[in-house]
Amino acid sequence: MSSPYLSNNNLIFKTAVTDDKIYIREQQGRFQKIRRLLSSLLMIIFVLTPFINYDGEQAILIDIGQQKIHIFAFTLFPQDLVIFCLFGIFSAFLLFYVTKIYGRVWCGFTCPQTIWMLMFNWVERRIEGSHNHSKALDKQPISLNKVTKKVLKHVIWGSISLFTALVFISYFIPVDELYYSFFTLKSSVIVFSWVLFFALCTYINAGWIREKMCLHMCPYARFQSAMFDQSTKLVSYDAVRGENRGKRKITAPKNANMGDCVDCNLCVQVCPVGIDIREGMQYECINCGLCVDACDMTMTKFNYPKGLIAFSATKSTKSPWKKHLSYGSCVTLSLVAMVVWGINWQSFEVNIIRDRQALYSVNQDGKIQNTYLFKIRNKSNQAKVYQINLVDFNNGHIVEDSKESHHKIAVQPQELKISAISVVVDDHQMKRRRDITFDVVEAASNSSITKNSSFYSGSGGW
Ligand code: SF4
């Protein structure tokens, strides 16, 4: 296998793309099958997820106006920044981890840019014919046939783009509102504008910009090589076996000084980024495996062994577990942190602020009184009652009409309620500052949050 490595283990990447339009030849094969299966699955998840209901509400909804994200039983607010950070860290390390083992398979198999680009290409092939027909059509003068095909193609591209934009926006606006109001022209101007904006982005991206997005705009393409090492499986051409390349008849016996590459050029014609993998590793390669399928097909026709182009590592590591250690442990740690966060997540939040007007006061019964502002946010979809208990605070109680040492606060779904709670102590000899602990219990589920604050009195020592 030709080595793409320098002696200091850095990969050599060449570049060989032109800015000419690429007419992608359609290719069948196992990697194409895997990609189509994966992209169909992801597409179904993308389209259907907003239709899932949980507890009477859309299961996943990003409410920008209310600054909250609803994910099944969880409602996340900006205060839950930690889970967003953990998710970001987890996703980044998972991407790096997969990249270190299999190269840019994210780009080749699951990136929306590739999925939509190949979907648009599929539509183009159905309407304009093979890549050669498509190329010939572009060169033809204007005719009814040409205009009909082009209009049809762009209408279908536009419809896919509009549908994509609607699905995307349905993560922000409930589906039952969005689709009905959009198609009955009752949506607001803002909603219409966003849908059209995302539709236009999809259309331009997948229909016109295509591989240029991967080549010139995607930052990931620029730094992915930093994650590769000699054990990374990258699509590469076996030049030792393939060269000297040369055209030949299927039936003709192979000339002794010829390699297995029959120079059919299929690997170039199917490449969505327009490179020739036989020229060596190139940073534009998205590891999509289409050239592997094309070459395997040719090898089968000529009765040569498959794998002239293949996903392969230059060197197999002596300790395979080592390659999983760095990124693998980061992925595991961030996942564990997310699970721990999820287990400890409460459907309500409590914050206590001491009354800033007065450190303390003496009430009409001559008792020392401190006032606290309780901010309770009910993050669930049901109205809840929260009971505030004072923990181990001798001679003290929460002031209420009933004079009981607890207080109950009803909070509506998603509401943030602020209640002033006063605690009185009948002990003038107590320390001037004492720790005070409140236990806030959600009555139905019996889950609780404990919060500490301070109680001040005018007499006594510190
Ligand atoms: S060289 Fe092969 S694997 Fe790389 S982008 Fe082109 S077709 Fe895909």
Ligand code: SF4
């Ligand atoms: S598909 Fe295989 S045989 Fe054909 S040109 Fe490419 S490397 Fe050579």
